[in-house]
Amino acid sequence: MEHVNTKEMNLYLIRLGEISLKRLNRNFFEKKLKNNIKLKIHPYRSLLTREKGRFYLYVSKDCPEEIVIKTLKTTFGVVGFSKALVCEKDWPVIVENAKALIENEPFADDTGSFKVECRRGDKSFFMNSYQIEAELGGVVLDRYPDMKVKVKDPQKELRIEIRDKAYMYTSPVPGPGGLPVGTAGKGLLLLSGGIDSPVAGWRIAKRGLKQDCLYFHAYPYTSDMALQKVKDLARIIAPYNQGTNLIVVNFTECELWIKDHSKEDEHTLMMRACMMKVANMIAKARDCRVLVTGEALGQVASQTLESMCFTNSMSDIPVLRPLVAMDKEEIISTARQIGTFETSILPYDDCCVIFSPKHPLVRPEVDMEQKSFSDMNIDELLAKCVAEAQEFEISYHV
């Protein structure tokens, strides 16, 4: 840490949750997290060191604070973070720094209770801990008169350590938690324009799975606005996922083929079977070891247990369904939290009504549907879809 010119850099303390419990492979997780954070802050200079189960993140002062905060709020593995200031042990300077620090989260919302906690390692400092706490408490109250002092279990804390220098930081702003993206390998997310699939991708990214995204476009039956909406959704979840690649498959010919070569009540099932086949081919070509979908048990006809058994039978690789046991309300609440909800509900349908049967098959039998699928003779078209797929790279930048 000595070689860092801290004067030119802002300091943040990062708290790590589950990672600190790891033993032999802790290094692997920590290294990934460091890289994930540095990558997002790049091209600004940053440096990460580890001490007592925390990360110390130094970021060059020309990097806008907003970027650091957004980075830490969208990087899985970060449980919480706080901005820290280091200054000379000169009381007026300490007060100025304290004032600057409380302009940030979590103090900036001007509500709730707080306390100031001081540790005076350097006993030669002219004020004792109690005096420092009382004085700085006054500084906070001058700025935020509506806040209340509460010594036991406050909502916010301003902490100061008087050692070789004065170190100040606040109680942590919550990060997203989870495990660093990339530590669990790579998967392929079937992303529609709906509410569920972005949430599914986000939830499984939280367990460290990096994902590429796959969208089935059926122009002119679905509009280019629907495609734009999916790109926007991918852009919203991309920072959490350390960036992603959106693969767009032109599915129009397949949809029309399915419509003409299968029974009406099987259309949706056959369409999903085709999507699984295409996803499998694309996943294998990109080293994705699992598929991820936004299905929730019983939500619609194609998400019954029987339908899921059938679509599973169309995939050679595991299909993860992070939302399988979640209610719509719970899914919507996460969608709001991660900022995808408003985009998801834009009125550009991701499937045209002419491909949706009025009475879809709800409890299909696997063997029978597999036969229906092979009777369609659609393999050649599916291979063509894969060959002609377009790819869009979506940045991890916040």
Add this chain to the structure above:
Amino acid sequence: MYYFDWTATSPMGQKALEVYSDVACRYIGNPSSTHPLGSEAKSRLETERAAIASMLGTTSSCIYFTSGGTEGNSIVLSSLLNSPAPGEIITTGIEHAAILEWKKTLESHGWTFTALRCPGGYLDPETLRAALNDKVRMVAFMKVNNVTGTVLDTASLVKVVRDYEKTSGRRIHIHCDAVQALGKIPFFPEKEDFDSASFSAHKFCGPRGVGILYNRNKAVLALSRGGGQEKGLRPGTENLAGICAMNAELAVTLSGLQDRYNEILAFRTKIEETALSAGYSLISPSCKSGLKFSPYIINICAKPIPSEVFLRVMADKGFCLSSGSACSSNSKGKAESVLTVMNIDPASRMSSIRISMGSGTTAEEVQELCLALSAAASELGIKQ
């Protein structure tokens, strides 16, 4: 691109453009100013008022310049709120949003807002007669429907109201939204015995943001508050260049009205025949039905393809068409609600396509449209 959305708006005509720039450069004064340049502008404004009055078969005192159809309708309907006690307004369910959207406001002030059903796009005079009662203060209906082109039998409808007045002894204000009529079919509000009628310049190649309100009822009051222009009914500095451009273009349009009508009727007949033989069905009345319709608008049904999809396919082929009216094609359900009131079945409503023509439509464009409609029908599997 081939433009077939003239009902939504039309491009400004050559005459309108010339007059606009000429007047904008020459008459720089505010008609309300007392200096010579102001007086000059005022005098031109009154000349224009007399000109439009004569084109509409009425007198200058009944002509008010507005910003367009929506404002004209709003001035008339908002006036109801000045009545000492709430009553009832009867209108049709096939009106433009500029009328129907007043429902909420009027109802919140205690008014009864009755929107009558119009099977096939026509209001049966008997339906109106049955709806009239002592509470009714206003009846409002359009001349030409903007979604299907049906022409309402205004003479019979007005007669029903006037007959009722005689028995009840109470005057009822009759308003007509004639936005799709002026410049397309002969329309004279005074002769038809309307108390008020609204018009919009950009529907007949005039500039956007200019319109006319014909009104002879003193109880109609201003919607805005301001400097007393237009006898206080529509305050705000008059858009003199826009007004002159509108009048000049309207004069051109009216001079060739009948020839143009015949030409457009031939185009519409051709589109209808092509559409029917290609597998589309008609939502507008057929040319052969004997019903009254404006040939400038034809609404067809592209079942089973949703209008939205069909419009994309046609846009890719280079054609600008529309589903309901342009004012409501962004908001789900609006255009459909007008078609619902016309008793059009749900599947047809979902696939409704409006093709509309105007003074600039050419035979070659119609020929291209017919070819494209046939091609789209076979590509998309359209069937009646």
